[in-house]
Amino acid sequence: MNHTNAQYDAVIQECRSVFLQKTSDYGTSWRVYRTISIVDQIYIKAKRVRTIQEKQQQKIEDGIRSEFSGMLNYAVIGLMQLSLTETDSEQMPVERVATFYDEKISHARALMNDKNHDYGEAWRDMSQESFIDLILAKLLRIRQIIANKGVTLISEGIDANFYDILNYSAFGLILIAEGKHLQ
Numbered sequence: 001m002n003h004t005n006a007q008y009d010a011v012i013q014e015c016r017s018v019f020l021q022k023t024s025d026y027g028t029s030w031r032v033y034r035t036i037s038i039v040d041q042i043y044i045k046a047k048r049v050r051t052i053q054e055k056q057q058q059k060i061e062d063g064i065r066s067e068f069s070g071m072l073n074y075a076v077i078g079l080m081q082l083s084l085t086e087t088d089s090e091q092m093p094v095e096r097v098a099t100f101y102d103e104k105i106s107h108a109r110a111l112m113n114d115k116n117h118d119y120g121e122a123w124r125d126m127s128q129e130s131f132i133d134l135i136l137a138k139l140l141r142i143r144q145i146i147a148n149k150g151v152t153l154i155s156e157g158i159d160a161n162f163y164d165i166l167n168y169s170a171f172g173l174i175l176i177a178e179g180k181h182l183q
Contacts, residue, residue, distance in 0.1 A: 011173040019073045030077045031090040038078040045070045046135045065183050072169035078162040079104040108166045123171045128181040131172045
């Protein structure tokens with residue numbers, strides 16, 4: 001499990017670095033996104049990976065690895081947006097964003113460790129295609145929860161789905177780094 005935690009931390013650190021650099025460049029422009037817009041941004045990335053997998057080729061330089069990083073960071077944006085209100089400022093200093101990002105990642109990491117304990121790191125034997133299918137299913141679930149005005153009868157909420165997307169993306173990045181999945 002220590003090896004997994006080190007790998008997880010490494011891919012998160014890369015994603016965090018990109019996220020904070022983009023925050024320095026663009027500010028917190030993502031604050032205008034509604035939940036459905038974040039879902040659609042992740043959908044675009046997941047759909048592109050699925051298309052690359054199916055066609056076994058791509059024309060745009062950024063590869064699958066970049067898309068998994070983007071999905072992870074958009075999931076963090078989704079989680080941050082769920083925690084913020086309309087009265088919170090649209091512009092936040094990079095330091096506050098970094099703290100907020102780290103809080104969401106800390107929860108995601110704890111969830112990953114709990115699930116790895118119970119599932120025995122089954123994700124290590126999964127295909128990249130399955131990660132994308134699971135992410136797409138989670139996005140459809142979020143869309144349905146939004147259509148239901150946030151009400152669920154027995155299901156997890158939007159945040160749980162964003163956490164799963166975040167962790168599936170991290171797993172995809174880990175397996176790419178190990179050379180087990182397409183880049």
